[in-house]
Amino acid sequence: MKILIVSDTHGREQYLFDTLQKVKPIDLLIHLGDFEGGDELIQSFADCSVEFVSGNNDFFTGIPKEKIIHIGKYKVLLTHGHRYSVNYCTEVIRDEARRNGVDIVMFGHTHVPYMDLNSDVWLINPGSISLPRQQGRIPTFIIMDIDSKGDAHFTLNYVNK
Secondary structure, eight states: OEEEEEOOOTTOOHHHHHHHHHHOOOSEEEEOSOOTTOHHHHHHHHOSEEEEOOOTTOTTOOSOSEEEEEETTEEEEEEOSGGGTTTTOSHHHHHHHHHTTOSEEEOOSSSSEEEEOSSSSEEEEEOOSSSOOSTTOOOEEEEEEEOTTSOEEEEEEEOOO
């Protein structure tokens, strides 16, 4: 199973569309919020199932702020992250995951990619595919692969401009 994880397109979908063409086929697209009204366009272009959560800039949408889904053997919390102070620390969001019996938390909001696979709860942030803030400011996304044994593997990728 191949999953594309993105966040923070902010209505600028071109890098996402280019990335979809480059990495397809995929089984699932996860968008972790701040799509700013582009959800229907993204859904129509994705050519696979799409899971969205809304972010702090997604006003007047019926899309939930967070949800728990199952990907293979993993219970996964999808959230934008802004309600958990992720710009300052990750302990609040990790504690929320533990309260919900979650294996993996996927979040955005910071526009900076982050992966921590060294704890009881894995934290995954793909950064921003449109408005990156990390050094070099190259848009990023993550590919999650589920292998034949059911184990997850994550790869941080940079968009070629």
